[in-house]
Amino acid sequence: MAILPIVTHPNEILTTKCREVEVFDAKLATLLDDMYDTMIASDGIGIAAPQVGETIQVAIVDLGEGQEVIEMINPEVVEVGGSEIEVEGCLSFPDLYGEVERPFYVKVEAQDRDGALYELEAEDYEARAILHEIDHLHGVLFTSKVIRYVDLEELENEEEEA
Template structure:
C-alpha cells in the first residue's frame, strides 16, 4: 500500500490542463493503485491524478455503491442531462465545502488501466463525483463554481468547551 501526498490549493498543478495518457503500462497501473490507496486512506470518494502532483488525465472513484472502485483514464463526458445542486468537499481544499450545481445524469467515455475503451452512465451522487474529478483534470476546483462556500472545520461548541 503506497499512500501519496495529496497536494493542496494553491499548488499550481491543480490549475493545469492535465495531459492525455498515451502509455498504458506498469507505471500507470502503479499510479492507479497508489491513487486508490490514497483516496481510501483519506476517506475520500474520488481522486484525480493532479491531486497527487501528476498532471495526467487519470481518476479513481468509489461512491460506496455496487460499482465499487472505478478507475478511468482519459475520461470525457459525452452526454449530460438534468440538474442537481448539492454539497461538495475536496481532499485538496480541507475544511471547506460548497453547494455546487452539476448535471443529474452523465455518460462518460474513457479507458481502463489496459487501454480498453469503456463507457459508464452515472446519475445522482456518482455523476457528481465524476464531474468533480473531471473538473480537476481541467484545472477547475469546486470553489470556482460553487454557489456558496462554507467552513466545516469549526465544531459546534457544547457546554464546558
Template sequence: MAVLPIVKYPHPMLTTPAKEVMEITDDILELLDDMYETMVANDGIGIAAPQVNQSLRIALVEIDEETGLFEMINPQIIKTAGKTIDVEGCLSFPEIFGTVERADTIVLNYFDRNGDAYEVEAEDYLARVFQHELEHLEGKLFTDKIIQSILPEDLETYMEENIK
C-alpha cells in the same frame, strides 16, 4: 503501493489541465494503485492524478461497494442532462465545503487499466463525483463554482436539513 502526498490549493498543478495518457505502462499501473491507497487513506471517494502532483488524465471514483471502483484513464463526459445543487468537498481543500450545481445525469467514456474502453451512464451522487474528479483533469476547481459556503461545523446540520 504507497500513500502519496495530496497537493493542496493553491498548488499550480490543480489549475493546470492534465496531459492525455498515451500508453498504459507499469508506471501508470503503479500510479493507479498508489492513487487508490491515497484516496482510501484520506477517506476520499474520488481522486484525480493532479491531486497527487501528476499531470495525467487519470481519475478514480469509489463511493461504495455497490458501485465499485472506477479506474479511469483519459475519461471524458460526452452527454449531460438535468441540474441539481448539492454539497461538495475536496481532498485538496481540507475543511472547505459548499453547494455546487452539477448535471443530474452524465454519460462518460474512459479506458481502464487493461486498455479496455467503457461507456458509463451515471446519475445523482455518482454523476456528481465523476464530474468533480473530471474537472480536476481540466484544471478546474469546485471552489470556483460554490453557490453557498458551508462551514465544517455546520456541515452535519446542513446535510440533515437538506437530505430528501
C-alpha cells in the same frame, strides 16, 4: 502500494490542464493503485492525478458500499442531463465545503488501466463525483463553481438531520 502526499490549494498543478495518457503500463497501474490507497486513507470518494502531483488524465471514483471502483483514463463527457445543487468538498481543500450545481446525469467515454475503451452512465451522487474528478483533469476546481460556502458546523447539522 503507497499512500501519496495530496497536493493542496494553492498549487498551480491543480489548475493545470492534464495531458492524455498514451502508455498503459505497469507504472500507470502502480499509480492507479497508489491513488486508490491515498484516496481511501484520506477518507475520500474520488481522486485525480493532479492531486498527487501527476498532470495526466487519470481519476478514480469509489462510492464504497459494494460498488465497483471506477478508474477513468482520458475520460470525456459525452452527455449530461438534469441539474441539482449539493454540497461538495475536495481532498485538495481540507475543511472547505460549498454548494455546487452539477448535472444529475452524465455519460462518459474513457479507457481502463489496460487502454480498453468503455462507456459509463451515472446519476445523482455518482455523476457528481465523476464530474468533480474530470474537472480536476482540466484544471477546474470546485471552488470556481461554488454558489454558497457551507461551514463545517452547518454541514454536520445537515448530516445529523439526514
